[in-house]
Every structure is written in structure tokens, then in C-alpha cells.
Amino acid sequence: xxxxxxxxxxxxxxxxxxxxxxxxxxxxxxxxxxxxxxxxxxxxxxxxxxxxxxxxxxxxxxxxxxxxxxxxxxxxxxxxxxxxxxxxxxxxxxxxxxxxxxxxxxxxxxxxxxxxxxxxxxxxxxxxxxxxxxxxxxxxxxxxxxxxxxxxxxxxxxxxxxxxxxxxxxxxxxxxxxxxxxxxxxxxxxxxxxxxxxxxxxxxxxxxxxxxxxxxxxxxxxxxxxxxxxxxxxxxxxxxxxxxxxxxxxxxxxxxxxxxxxxxxxxxxxxxxxxxxxxxxxxxxxxxxxxxxxxxxxxxxxxxxxxxxxxxxxxxxxxxxxxxxxxxxxxxxxxxxxxxxxxxxxxxxxxxxxxxxxxxxxxxxxxxxxxxxxxxxxxxxxxxxxxxxxxxxxxxxxxxxxxxxxxxxxxxxxxxxxxxxxxxxxxxxxxxxxxxxxxxxxxxxxxxxxxxxxxxxxxxxxxxxxxxxxxxxxxx
Amino acid sequence: xxxxxxxxxxxxxxxxxxxxxxxxxxxxxxxxxxxxxxxxxxxxxxxxxxxxxxxxxxxxxxxxxxxxxxxxxxxxxxxxxxxxxxxxxxxxxxxxxxxxxxxxxxxxxxxxxxxxxxxxxxxxxxxxxxxxxxxxxxxxxxxxxxxxxxxxxxxxxxxxxxxxxxxxxxxxxxxxxxxxxxxxxxxxxxxxxxxxxxxxxxxxxxxxxxxxxxxxxxxxxxxxxxxxxxxxxxxxxxxxxxxxxxxxxxxxxxxxxxxxxxxxxxxxxxxxxxxxxxxxxxxxxxxxxxxxxxxxxxxxxxxxxxxxxxxxxxxxxxxxxxxxxxxxxxxxxxxxxxxxxxxxxxxxxxxxxxxxxx
Ligand SMILES: Cc1cc2nc3c(=O)[nH]c(=O)nc-3n(C[C@H](O)[C@H](O)[C@H](O)COP(=O)(O)OP(=O)(O)OC[C@H]3O[C@@H](n4cnc5c(N)ncnc54)[C@H](O)[C@@H]3O)c2cc1C
Numbered sequence: 001x002x003x004x005x006x007x008x009x010x011x012x013x014x015x016x017x018x019x020x021x022x023x024x025x026x027x028x029x030x031x032x033x034x035x036x037x038x039x040x041x042x043x044x045x046x047x048x049x050x051x052x053x054x055x056x057x058x059x060x061x062x063x064x065x066x067x068x069x070x071x072x073x074x075x076x077x078x079x080x081x082x083x084x085x086x087x088x089x090x091x092x093x094x095x096x097x098x099x100x101x102x103x104x105x106x107x108x109x110x111x112x113x114x115x116x117x118x119x120x121x122x123x124x125x126x127x128x129x130x131x132x133x134x135x136x137x138x139x140x141x142x143x144x145x146x147x148x149x150x151x152x153x154x155x156x157x158x159x160x161x162x163x164x165x166x167x168x169x170x171x172x173x174x175x176x177x178x179x180x181x182x183x184x185x186x187x188x189x190x191x192x193x194x195x196x197x198x199x200x201x202x203x204x205x206x207x208x209x210x211x212x213x214x215x216x217x218x219x220x221x222x223x224x225x226x227x228x229x230x231x232x233x234x235x236x237x238x239x240x241x242x243x244x245x246x247x248x249x250x251x252x253x254x255x256x257x258x259x260x261x262x263x264x265x266x267x268x269x270x271x272x273x274x275x276x277x278x279x280x281x282x283x284x285x286x287x288x289x290x291x292x293x294x295x296x297x298x299x300x301x302x303x304x305x306x307x308x309x310x311x312x313x314x315x316x317x318x319x320x321x322x323x324x325x326x327x328x329x330x331x332x333x334x335x336x337x338x339x340x341x342x343x344x345x346x347x348x349x350x351x352x353x354x355x356x357x358x359x360x361x362x363x364x365x366x367x368x369x370x371x372x373x374x375x376x377x378x379x380x381x382x383x384x385x386x387x388x389x390x391x392x393x394x395x396x397x398x399x400x401x402x403x404x405x406x407x408x409x410x411x412x413x414x415x416x417x418x419x420x421x422x423x424x425x426x427x428x429x430x431x432x433x434x435x436x437x438x439x440x441x442x443x444x445x446x447x448x449x450x451x452x453x454x455x456x457x458x459x460x461x462x463x464x465x466x467x468x469x470x471x472x473x474x475x476x
Numbered sequence: 477x478x479x480x481x482x483x484x485x486x487x488x489x490x491x492x493x494x495x496x497x498x499x500x501x502x503x504x505x506x507x508x509x510x511x512x513x514x515x516x517x518x519x520x521x522x523x524x525x526x527x528x529x530x531x532x533x534x535x536x537x538x539x540x541x542x543x544x545x546x547x548x549x550x551x552x553x554x555x556x557x558x559x560x561x562x563x564x565x566x567x568x569x570x571x572x573x574x575x576x577x578x579x580x581x582x583x584x585x586x587x588x589x590x591x592x593x594x595x596x597x598x599x600x601x602x603x604x605x606x607x608x609x610x611x612x613x614x615x616x617x618x619x620x621x622x623x624x625x626x627x628x629x630x631x632x633x634x635x636x637x638x639x640x641x642x643x644x645x646x647x648x649x650x651x652x653x654x655x656x657x658x659x660x661x662x663x664x665x666x667x668x669x670x671x672x673x674x675x676x677x678x679x680x681x682x683x684x685x686x687x688x689x690x691x692x693x694x695x696x697x698x699x700x701x702x703x704x705x706x707x708x709x710x711x712x713x714x715x716x717x718x719x720x721x722x723x724x725x726x727x728x729x730x731x732x733x734x735x736x737x738x739x740x741x742x743x744x745x746x747x748x749x750x751x752x753x754x755x756x757x758x759x760x761x762x763x764x765x766x767x768x769x770x771x772x773x774x775x776x777x778x779x780x781x782x783x784x785x786x787x788x789x790x791x792x793x794x795x796x797x798x799x800x801x802x803x804x805x806x807x808x809x810x811x812x813x814x815x816x817x818x819x820x821x822x823x824x825x826x827x828x829x830x831x832x833x834x
Contacts, residue, residue, distance in 0.1 A: 112748070113676055115672070115748050158621060161619055170621075173596045187812075188810075188813050194746050194791065195588065196793070198744075198806065198807040200632065201628065201633070202816060204628035205624050205628075205629050208621045225678050251532060252530040292701065296698075296704065351618065351619045351620055353533065353616065354531045383617075385618070385619040419615065420615050423617070423620060423621065426621055427622060431622075438615075439623065440612070442609050443613065450820065451624075453816060453820050453822075454816065
């Protein structure tokens with residue numbers, strides 16, 4: 001993976017750029033000492049690192065606008081940053097870029113339970129949005145596994161999902177409005193505490209635009225009343241294929257669980273060691289959660305059980321207490337961390353049609369044998385969003401490259417069976433060069449036109465999402 | 477007027493490329509008065525491309541009549557959960573609504589309050605832009621963040637960014653049972669407050685409307701579940717009683733207002749502001765109904781009334797669905813936002829072929 005060469009004209013003016021930022025903003029808002037900058041050299045795609053030219057951590061929308069105006073006037077690239085947990089290199093800086101982070105914008109501005117909305121500054125973490133409303137019986141639905149750390153700004157940037165999105169949708173389905181600063185410093189309000197867009201539904205393209213259209217400083221989100229109760233059930237199968245077939249059957253039968261999560265043996269063992277959730281030691285595990293009153297839960301689980309029994313499960317076990325349910329989810333949500341304690345891995349994020357699960361799992365197994373690299377599978381099976389973790393040894397020369405090749409093959413497979421390169425983590429730098437597998441030149445050109453409108457100078461996060469060859473001539 | 481009915485995407489692209497004056501894009505023509513421009517019809521781009529009930533996905537050509545889509549889904553006990561409205565009662569038009577037309581106006585019925593709008597169920601789109609270029613975006617899977625979401629941007633764009641040719645949707649199972657509960661109530665503020673109570677409960681209300689005489693709630697799901705929830709809601713809101721009729725299609729279509737000779741407006745605003753505006757308008761003699769818990773207000777007002785003047789302090793926006801005059805049908809966006817929208821139209825349709833009629 002290649003980053004564009006930093007613009008020497010920007011690097012040369014580094015001192016002047018920093019001086020102008022410091023002049024316009026409170027002193028503690030601008031970081032330019034090398035030690036301070038190292039903290040921003042990467043996101044959660046840690047294989048790639050590059051300290052930025054400077055970092056700005058504004059305390060208001062106005063300060064964001066002031067910083068952007070300066071960068072715009074001086075033609076300085078900008079990388080927006082939330083909490084830096086992107087797995088795709090979305091907030092990876094370039095050496096000539098100013099990182100503008102929203103970490104200090106964490107206020108809740110308004111909650112309204114009658115209208116079921118919350119308005120907040122986007123540096124607030126995902127989990128603390130629910131935290132702000134849960135005592136009153138509400139929650140914010142999208143729940144990425146990284147929810148303790150990741151910020152709403154990054155969720156909007158990536159259109160993030162989570163385990164419970166099968167029922168509640170992803171970020172774009174729960175986002176009602178934003179305050180966003182354009183690259184030239186213009187502040188726009190788009191959407192609000194109501195449902196329809198007036199004219200064009202600009203939120204659609206803003207959500208998931210990976211920091212390339214503007215810096216989002218405030219958001220209005222839909223909050224929902226908490227369900228009466230929820231209960232997960234664990235089902236163990238002796239093959240991934242059978243577990244996959246069971247998932248398709250459940251969906252076709254018209255039962256709609258809130259979550260259907262899948263793990264294979266390597267992942268089950270790692271998570272069990274980490275969270276002691278009582279996962280059975282089987283080839284493939286499904287965690288299926290349903291919601292409602294106790295009677296409703298019993299009824300849905302009965303239907304799900306009936307379907308599962310046809311696939312001869314090795315184990316079916318319902319959670320019997322709130323603690324047990326919490327442990328089951330802790331295990332699942334710690335999957336990446338737990339695997340990381342055992343092995344270096346690369347996490348993929350393709351989506352496939354649910355009906356192709358058995359085939360794709362088999363083909364991944366074949367690729368694993370072919371490349372000689374292990375794979376652990378953990379993913380949102382209900383919506384076909386796969387997270388194969390390819391295991392490799394970072395200290396072994398050539399292993400990372402081999403792993404990347406195998407990852408690319410798996411993502412090509414996802415596209416080939418009718419799916420896509422990324423279901424929730426975003427393209428970033430990681431999948432940038434695979435975009436041509438999924439899109440024609442014309443398809444990509446249409447997307448670039450959107451950026452032309454929002455950011456005519458192509459200064460915002462411009463080295464991401466699209467292959468560099470495709471954006472050549474647009475980027476400064 | 478000339479009507480061009482391309483038989484394929486390629487023919488459509490040719491027609492756009494060789495055009496030198498604006499078109500009137502037509503699906504079923506149910507939303508539009510007689511065209512004053514050459515018509516570009518999607519009628520021949522029709523049919524189901526792929527339907528996988530087990531993956532809850534449907535891929536369909538844009539000119540397919542909605543009725544046909546619904547029939548295909550019904551065979552497998554599935555449906556379009558966003559309940560697209562039928563514009564014919566209000567507009568007095570004929571023709572068959574198409575799936576492309578529904579998406580182009582983001583037509584979303586009462587279930588929007590719980591399940592979402594047309595845009596929320598859209599998985600992907602193919603369209604031909606103003607230069608005759610075919611663009612594919614999104615796909616047919618449930619989760620997809622690969623590149624910008626240009627497919628969803630088409631929802632509500634009214635064809636101004638391109639002619640839709642193919643769409644994919646997430647579909648949902650038809651519930652085992654549906655129940656409607658009603659509370660006699662002619663006060664919109666009380667209705668909105670009660671709807672907020674219901675929508676803030678865990679009982680998954682999939683419709684919350686006020687028809688000027690009653691507050692109406694809908695619950696859907698497994699039979700046992702529906703009876704349980706109906707009971708709980710009645711406990712929460714004393715006076716709530718089950719009704720046998722199905723009021724939702726009429727509420728969805730604004731049918732109660734259709735009979736009048738007045739202008740018809742559809743206003744999207746904050747639910748609690750729906751109550752405020754309803755009070756104002758009812759006080760001034762308008763006929764009003766509410767949907768989406770108050771967040772959608774339908775109003776029939778004297779011809780030529782500028783409703784926007786009466787909601788300036790409330791936010792949200794008003795679309796005039798029926799009526800004529802100098803007042804723009806769509807709510808003007810603030811200047812910097814309007815500039816972005818205009819910029820996008822300039823990029824996707826530089827020759828203004830798809831510019832709104834009238
Ligand atoms: C252990 C782990 C588990 C994860 N699990 C999930 C999961 O279950 N589901 C999921 O979807 N993701 C998951 N992720 C990925 C990641 O957490 C999400 O992409 C998250 O939304 C990123 O948020 P962030 O605040 O860290 O954003 P960052 O990494 O800082 O930025 C993400 C993108 O958003 C842009 N951006 C940030 N702030 C702004 C802003 N204010 N305005 C405009 N653009 C902005 C950035 O430029 C970048 O392109 C996981 C990551 C880890 C490390």
C-alpha cells in the first residue's frame with residue numbers, strides 16, 4: 001500500500017502553517033511537537049504509520065471552521081479524526097496533513113424522549129450516547145464492538161454497524177442530522193430532529209464518506225426505547241457449513257432476531273479464554289439474540305430451536321441470567337482483542353448474500369490451505385457481513401504481504417458472489433486499491449464528482465477510498 | 477407530446493446522450509400532471525431481476541409496477557416494509573405507480589416511524605446520469621459501506637440526478653398478525669403526547685397517527701405477541717380500544733384530504749412541533765391529519781396559502797403535494813446547503829435534462 005508523496009510545498013511551509021493555526025486558536029489546541037504527533041501516527045490499522053504535520057483539537061465548531069479556513073487558504077491537506085479506531089486506515093495521516101480531531105467535542109446538547117432524539121457533539125463515544133439516555137429507558141442502536149472507544153464522528157465517517165444492526169440498521173438509518181464544516185470553513189446544517197430531507201438527501205452521502213466531504217461536529221441521532229428484555233441463545237454445530245445453512249433457514253422462516261453472530265473454533269477458544277462466557281468447544285457457534293417480553297422471547301426461541309434442530313446441533317443453550325447474557329456478548333465483542341492476544345491478524349470485512357455463506361466459508365477454508373495461513377471467522381451472519389481474521393506472523397518477512405494477498409482474494413470472492421468489499425469498516429487506505437474490483441471506472445467517477453462538489457480542492461482525506469491512479473489529477 | 481420508451485438501459489443511455497432539451501421522466505405517471513416536455517418513460521424497463529427470499533433481497537427494474545412487486549413478494553409472505561404511498565387519490569391521477577417512482581420520491585408510509593423510509597430499505601441502484609453514463613452503486617447485500625452511498629442519494633432526488641433503471645431492496649416477512657388500536661381524541665396535542673408515550677414504550681408500535689377524531693396505533697408480529705402488546709398498550713393509555721377496520725392505507729395516502737378543493741401539503745417536522753403546527757392550522761380552519769407520531773403533518777388549506785410562513789419558527793420542511801401558484805412545491809434549503817445540491821445537479825446533469833418541470 002502506497003501513500004501519495006507529501007507535497008514538498010506544504011512541508012516547506014510547516015512553520016508558517018503551525019504559526020497561523022496557533023495565532024487563530026487557543027494555544028493548547030495545536031500540537032506540533034514530534035512526541036505529541038506520534039500519538040496520531042496511526043489508527044487501528046497499525047501496520048501503517050505516519051506522523052502528521054500538526055494536530056488540532058478544537059473545542060467548538062467555530063474553532064474547527066477557523067482551522068479549516070487556514071488549511072484551505074494555504075492548500076494544506078486535512079485528515080479528520082474521531083477516536084482513531086478505524087481498521088481501514090481511515091484516520092491514518094499523511095506527512096503533509098493537519099489532523100483535525102474532535103476528541104474534545106463531547107457534550108450532549110439536547111435529549112428529548114418525547115421526540116426520541118439526542119443532539120450531541122460528535123467526539124462523544126458511541127457507548128456514552130447510550131450512557132446518557134439509558135437511565136431513562138432509551139438507547140442508541142448501532143453498537144460497533146469498539147463502542148467503548150470509538151466516537152460518533154467516526155461512526156458517521158464509516159457508517160458503522162454492529163451486532164444488533166440486523167434489526168436496528170446501521171448508522172445511516174439512525175442519523176437524522178449533522179452540523180458539518182466544509183473544507184473552506186462554511187458551516188452547514190443538514191437534516192435535524194425530523195425524518196425527511198427537504199430537497200436532496202445529503203446525509204446519505206455524508207454518512208460513510210470517510211472524512212472526505214467535511215468535518216462533522218454535531219449530530220442528531222434517533223434514540224429508541226429499550227426492549228423489555230433480550231436473551232441470547234448459543235448453538236454449536238460440527239461444521240461451519242451447517243451453521244451457515246441454519247442462518248439462511250432462520251431468516252427465510254420469517255423470524256427476525258436482533259442479532260445472529262457466528263464464530264468458528266479458533267475464535268471461540270480465544271474468546272472463551274478471554275471472557276469465560278461458557279462457549280461450547282465446537283466447530284461453529286451461533287449467538288442468536290431475540291428481544292421482547294419473557295413470553296415473546298420464549299416463543300421466538302422456540303421457533304428458532306425448531307429450525308436449528310433440523311441441522312442437528314451439538315449444543316443449544318439459552319442464557320439463564322443477565323450476567324450470563326452479558327458474558328456471552330462480552331466474549332463476542334472482545335473477539336478481535338482476544339484473537340490479538342494470541343496471534344497477529346488482519347481483519348477483513350466483506351459482505352455476501354446470506355444464502356452464499358456455506359459456499360464462501362468453504363472457499364475461505366480452501367484459500368487458507370492454499371496460502372498456508374490460518375483463518376479465524378467471527379462475523380455478523382444475519383446480514384452476511386463477514387470478518388475473517390487471517391492469522392500471520394508480523395516478524396516473519398513476507399508474511400504480511402502474503403496475508404494481504406490472501407485478504408484480497410477473499411474480498412474478490414465476496415464481490416464475485418454478489419457482495420461487497422466492506423460492510424462496516426470502510427475502505428480507507430486498506431481496500432482502496434481493490435475498488436476497481438467492485439466498481440467500473442464510470443461508477444467511481446460518479447463518486448468522485450460528489451467530492452468535487454463538497455471539497456473542490458481535494459484537501460480532505462484525499463489519499464483514501466479511491467485508488468490513487470483514479471484520483472490523480474484531482475488531488476493537489 | 478413525444479414519448480420515448482427505451483427497451484433497455486443501453487437504449488435509455490442513447491436517448492439521454494442524444495437529447496438536447498429537458499425530459500419529463502415518467503415511471504407510472506401517478507405523481508405528475510400532463511407533461512409539457514418529451515416524456516422519457518421507464519415503462520419498458522420492467523420485471524424482477526432477482527428475488528432471494530432467504531436473503532430478504534429483491535432486485536427489480538425501475539419501471540416495474542409496484543403492484544407487480546408486491547404480488548411477487550406476497551407469494552413468499554414478504555413485503556416492502558416502507559409502505560410506499562399511492563399518490564392517485566390525492567392527485568387525481570391515473571396510471572400505475574412504479575417502484576422507481578416510489579424510490580425517486582422516497583415514498584414512505586406510516587411504518588416509517590418504526591421500520592424506516594424507502595431509503596432505509598434500498599440496497600443499491602443503477603441509474604443513467606445526464607450525460608448518458610450508466611452508474612452502479614451499492615449492491616444487493618444488507619451491509620455495504622464501499623464508497624459513497626450514491627444509491628441512497630437517489631431516494632427523494634426525484635430523478636434530478638439520473639434516471640433510475642434498477643433497484644435492490646431489503647424486504648421483510650409479512651407479520652402473522654396486525655392489530656389497530658384507537659383512542660377517541662380530537663385534540664392534536666393530546667394525540668401527539670399519547671403517541672409519544674406509545675412510541676417511547678417497548679411495544680414496537682409500527683404506526684402512530686391521528687385522523688382528527690382518533691389517535692391510532694398499529695402493532696404487528698406473531699399473534700401471541702400482538703395480543704400481549706395490545707394489552708400492555710391499553711394499560712399504558714386508558715381508553716385505547718381495538719378496531720376491526722384497517723385505516724392505514726388511507727392514512728398513508730392522505731385520502732381523508734383528497735376530497736377537498738384545497739391545496740394539500742405534506743410537512744416533515746419534529747414530532748412535538750407537529751402538535752404545535754396542527755393546533756395553529758386547525759385554529760385557522762385547515763383540515764389536518766398527523767402520522768409518524770406527529771412528525772408528518774398532512775394539511776388541506778385554502779388554495780394559494782403559503783404554509784411555510786406559519787412554521788418558520790418550528791423547523792422541518794413543507795412540500796406542496798397538490799396545488800399551483802408561485803410558491804415553490806419543495807421547501808427551499810438554506811443557501812450553503814442549496815449550493816451543494818445545485819453543485820451535485822450540475823455534475824450529474826450538466827445540461828439540465830432532468831431539471832424539475834414547471
Ligand atoms: C476492536 C475493534 C472492533 C471494531 N468493531 C467494529 C464493529 O463492530 N463495527 C464497525 O462498524 N466498526 C468496528 N470497528 C472499526 C471502528 O471502530 C469504526 O470504524 C469506528 O466508527 C471508527 O470511529 P473512530 O471515532 O475511531 O473514527 P476514526 O478512526 O478516528 O475515523 C474513522 C473515519 O471517520 C473520519 N472521521 C472521523 N471524525 C470525523 C469527523 N468529525 N468528520 C468527518 N469525518 C470524520 C476519519 O477521517 C476516518 O475516515 C472496530 C475497531 C476495532 C479496533
